[in-house]
């Protein structure tokens with residue numbers, strides 16, 4: 749069963765991210781995004797009382813032809829190690845994209861595995877024209893609203909919560 753996180757899920761979400769990534773970095777990013785009020789959507793996968801998957805989307809500063817669009821970044825996402833490759837992550841991504849579309853978001857940016865995200869419609873070519881701290885096959889974008897990223901130029905600025913050096 750997949751649904752939005754509840755306040756009493758927060759410790760279990762941290763434990764899941766720690767287990768999936770083997771460290772604290774993603775847990776700290778999630779804490780800072782919560783603290784800064786940037787969480788747009790946080791979904792969990794449950795099996796009985798256990799949280800077996802999590803995906804977070806947070807507000808991102810994306811401009812296209814100098815117009816700010818309603819964009820989010822997908823990060824992090826995690827599935828508990830002994831339940832990976834069973835479709836849980838895919839269900840989290842697909843429900844997340846559907847809810848964000850319903851709620852009027854226009855685009856999603858992800859920095860992630862180039863073999864995983866294109867199946868959901870993410871494209872490195874679409875992200876390539878956006879000035880950003882990242883480039884290459886792992887930096888991908890998806891339009892929730894057709895044409896949202898169709899300008900001549902654009903830029904992505906990550907919030908401080910991600911601790912990314914912005915070269916701009």
Ligand SMILES: CC(C)(COP(=O)(O)OP(=O)(O)OC[C@H]1O[C@@H](n2cnc3c(N)ncnc32)[C@H](O)[C@@H]1OP(=O)(O)O)[C@@H](O)C(=O)NCCC(=O)NCCS
Nearest residue numbers: 768769825826827832833834835836837838839859860861
């Ligand atoms: C990446 C991850 C969220 C995918 O969730 P999932 O439920 O395992 O994925 P699904 O079952 O929907 O899809 C399976 C696909 O994911 C890929 N995958 C599974 N585990 C993976 C891993 N540790 N790293 C990268 N890709 C992985 C599989 O190769 C499979 O691809 P295929 O369909 O081409 O064979 C999950 O494996 C995970 O938590 N990994 C560790 C943390 C991580 O890397 N998070 C993503 C940061 S961008």
